[in-house]
Amino acid sequence: MIETRHNGLFSLRFERLTAVGLRHGVFSRLGGVSEGIYASLNLSRSTGDAAEPVRENRRRMFEALGTTPELSLTSWLTHSNRVRVIASGALRDKPHSDDTHADAMITRARGLALTLRFADCVPILLYDPARGVIGITHAGWLGIENGVLGETVRAMREAFDCAPQDVLAGIGPSIGPTRFEVGEDVAARIQAAVPEPVVLRHEGAPRPHVDLWRAAAAQLRASGVREIETAAVCTASDTARWFSHRAEKGRTGRFGVAVVLD
Structure with a gap:
């Protein structure tokens, strides 16, 4: 990952996506104007933050x-x-409008930034340089169970004739395998949706843990995507830089991930 700083904002970029000229960023919680539990670059009003700081945070990110x-x-x-x-x-x-409810977006419209917000769920950026198509996906454990990544790749193929082997993928910061503890039922549901082992049994831990990074990568591979870069940054282990719903017990903001096709 490439670290970038701009006027107090700290963001990460994927090396492979940057190498092919894709404009994108995974923006940390640093450099905004929100206060308290939302400090400071909170991009979501649904958490309870006031409208004006969120508006200013969005302006700064873009x-x-x-x-x-x-x-x-x-x-x-x-x-x-x-x-x-x-x-x-x-x-x-x-x-x-109803058509804005989704956990993934894809486009080949140039100059249009696609952005979603996160606080432990997995952000995934997709880019097909051959067809000029970008995508962004939000994959929590329910999204993994429901196959959101396979659906995203399928939609890229059906809507824009993308070949999965041409698609480059970046898996961004989210809750990591040492922190994502779940019940046996949830672990079984996730594992049933993933073609590779992703349930972990840590010594001394009473319940299983799940590796969402590997789950996302496995679903991408099963869909034909070959080039996958994983940030391996755990949001729950670094709340100084990232919002984490799990680590901060639901009282927190959301960081932004954005991608633009030039």
């Missing part, structure tokens, strides 16, 4: 990305496998 909030689209996350195909003219969509 400035660091070289664009503006007006040239961006997001979706309301539902922990599903729904993929939103973004066509030209999408900026005219009403922000609360």
